[in-house]
Amino acid sequence: MSSAPPRLEVRNLTRRFDGQTVVDDVSFSIEAGQVSCLLGPSGCGKSTTLRMIAGVDMQDEGTIHVDGKLVCDTVFRVPPERRAIGLMFQDFALFPHLTVAENVAFGLKEGDRTRRVEELLERVSLSGFGPKYPHELSGGEQQRVALARALAPRPRILLMDEPFSGLDERLRDGIRDDTLELLKEEGTAVLLVTHEPHEAMRMADEILLMRKGRIVQRGAPYNIYNAPVDREAAAFFSDINVLRGTVQGALTQTPFGEFLTPGLPDGTEVDIVIRPQHLKIDFDRNGRGPNPTPTDGVPARAVVERARFMGRESLVEFRTDPGGERLKATVPAVFLPKPGTVMWLMIRRDRCFVFPRRD
Numbered sequence: 596m597s598s599a600p601p602r603l604e605v606r607n608l609t610r611r612f613d614g615q616t617v618v619d620d621v622s623f624s625i626e627a628g629q630v631s632c633l634l635g636p637s638g639c640g641k642s643t644t645l646r647m648i649a650g651v652d653m654q655d656e657g658t659i660h661v662d663g664k665l666v667c668d669t670v671f672r673v674p675p676e677r678r679a680i681g682l683m684f685q686d687f688a689l690f691p692h693l694t695v696a697e698n699v700a701f702g703l704k705e706g707d708r709t710r711r712v713e714e715l716l717e718r719v720s721l722s723g724f725g726p727k728y729p730h731e732l733s734g735g736e737q738q739r740v741a742l743a744r745a746l747a748p749r750p751r752i753l754l755m756d757e758p759f760s761g762l763d764e765r766l767r768d769g770i771r772d773d774t775l776e777l778l779k780e781e782g783t784a785v786l787l788v789t790h791e792p793h794e795a796m797r798m799a800d801e802i803l804l805m806r807k808g809r810i811v812q813r814g815a816p817y818n819i820y821n822a823p824v825d826r827e828a829a830a831f832f833s834d835i836n837v838l839r840g841t842v843q844g845a846l847t848q849t850p851f852g853e854f855l856t857p858g859l860p861d862g863t864e865v866d867i868v869i870r871p872q873h874l875k876i877d878f879d880r881n882g883r884g885p886n887p888t889p890t891d892g893v894p895a896r897a898v899v900e901r902a903r904f905m906g907r908e909s910l911v912e913f914r915t916d917p918g919g920e921r922l923k924a925t926v927p928a929v930f931l932p933k934p935g936t937v938m939w940l941m942i943r944r945d946r947c948f949v950f951p952r953r954d
């Protein structure tokens with residue numbers, strides 16, 4: 596392991612507006628070549644965090660270091676233009692009166708300017724676009740120019756705030772992948788802000804899940820998705836089903852049999868959370884369902900309320916009978932049973948998360 600300090604290190608960053616704490620003791624670091632994603636719902640403090648790192652807003656508490664050098668604390672402050680930090684925001688605002696080449700060259704000194712502009716335009720597949728003006732380009736092309744412009748001065752860190760949200764959905768995944776490839780090649784440390792879990796999963800080496808000004812969980816996309824820290828974190832990434840129950844003797848009774856809920860005192864109310872893709876659907880066999888198994892527990896009888904085809908999968912909504920619990924299941928195929936059809940559901944026990952209820 597290298598002993599070099601992280602490219603970006605944020606420690607105990609706090610920001611208050613009108614007595615309200617909107618960024619609350621946030622700490623994280625990003626290595627060169629790493630893409631980290633601040634993910635969270637609207638208003639949780641993502642952009643404010645970014646603005647403090649960029650230097651256009653100032654924290655009430657905490658420090659920011661770049662390559663081990665202090666860039667900002669509550670007294671000392673390197674101005675934004677001397678932080679070697681590139682910015683790319685949603686409305687990437689190319690200068691309309693400058694050509695594509697002039698836009699990309701904007702932050703560059705004389706010298707290898709022409710070569711760097713050509714190199715970057717080629718890299719974002721826009722060779723030959725140099726003399727054009729922004730209004731002659733599609734949204735996706737403009738976004739690629741904005742990326743080239745942001746990377747041209749070889750920033751040590753690139754801050755991106757919802758950079759893809761203005762784009763046509765069909766273009767987005769391709770542009771995200773191309774962007775990621777270029778960022779990795781350049782070795783820039785990237786902090787990307789988004790409220791879209793899909794975007795974070797696609798782009799990030801590490802996700803920093805933010806809520807009400809705090810980072811509630813951090814980790815690789817796989818870990819965040821498969822080991823959410825609480826019910827809200829699970830629900831942020833997909834629809835969820837919640838089975839409610841009460842702990843009795845380290846067990847909780849559900850329509851799918853007993854669940855082990857060790858370590859929780861008797862009487863604790865728990866939510867057992869399962870994603871729709873981890874419900875298994877089986878047919879009714881003259882009033883009988885499949886046999887119980889250790890991995891899937893006891894089957895529960897359920898009646899179809901509604902089934903919809905979603906393109907990549909079918910979403911079937913059930914109501915357990917007896918019990919009346921609403922449950923959603925997805926199937927990666929066309930599966931559209933009629934409302935009123937009796938079926939049986941089982942749940943992958945290894946895919947369930949148990950959380951003490953908070954509300």
Ligand SMILES: Nc1ncnc2c1ncn2[C@@H]1O[C@H](COP(=O)(O)OP(=O)(O)OP(=O)(O)O)[C@@H](O)[C@H]1O
Pocket residue numbers: 612613617635636637638639640641642643644790
């Ligand atoms: N200059 C300001 N003055 C007062 N309140 C502010 C200011 N800037 C942000 N806020 C408040 O701080 C909170 C966090 O805002 P911020 O823009 O950081 O959230 P966000 O997570 O980026 O949301 P979004 O995804 O909608 O941009 C919000 O409640 C916002 O209204």
